[in-house]
Amino acid sequence: LLSLGTGTNSEFAKNYTAEEAAKWGTLQWMSPLWEMRSAASSYMNDYYLSTVFQALDSQNNYLRVQENALTGTATTFDDASVANMILLVQVGENLLKKSVSEDNHETYEVALKRFAKLLSDRKKLRANKASF
Numbered sequence: 001l002l003s004l005g006t007g008t009n010s011e012f013a014k015n016y017t018a019e020e021a022a023k024w025g026t027l028q029w030m031s032p033l034w035e036m037r038s039a040a041s042s043y044m045n046d047y048y049l050s051t052v053f054q055a056l057d058s059q060n061n062y063l064r065v066q067e068n069a070l071t072g073t074a075t076t077f078d079d080a081s082v083a084n085m086i087l088l089v090q091v092g093e094n095l096l097k098k099s100v101s102e103d104n105h106e107t108y109e110v111a112l113k114r115f116a117k118l119l120s121d122r123k124k125l126r127a128n129k130a131s132f
Contacts, residue, residue: 001049002115005066007074007091008039042066063115065108067095 016032046064053062073084074091096109106114 001053001062002119003046003049003062003064003066005042005064006077007067007070008035008042060114060118063100063111065095065112067091 021029046066049062050059050064053059070091072087073079073081074087076084096112097107099105100108100111104111
């Protein structure tokens with residue numbers, strides 16, 4: 001299972017003071033609440049899936065690709081400007097150099113190549129079985 005995330009905003013970890021939040025209206029509450037709900041759902045799904053795959057001794061069959069430190073226009077879903085597309089390509093290239101996790105020092109580039117080979121080998125195996 002290859003799980004591709006859309007990225008999370010690094011400002012999600014921003015701290016708010018009680019004084020700031022006390023002045024918020026309904027609309028100001030929507031953004032942080034939406035970000036928390038989205039992030040919690042993403043993190044819980046990843047945790048659940050990785051736990052299930054580990055329990056089945058199949059952890060190499062699951063890879064989550066997610067950038068958790070997006071900033072600026074990289075967090076905007078509707079900015080298709082040339083400048084933002086160039087920025088997103090750079091974000092992707094930088095992500096390839098990062099470690100998959102603190103436990104796994106394999107980079108995303110190495111992990112994706114390993115995963116692609118695994119998928120290719122499985123497809124060839126299925127094709128060979130079908131030809132019998």
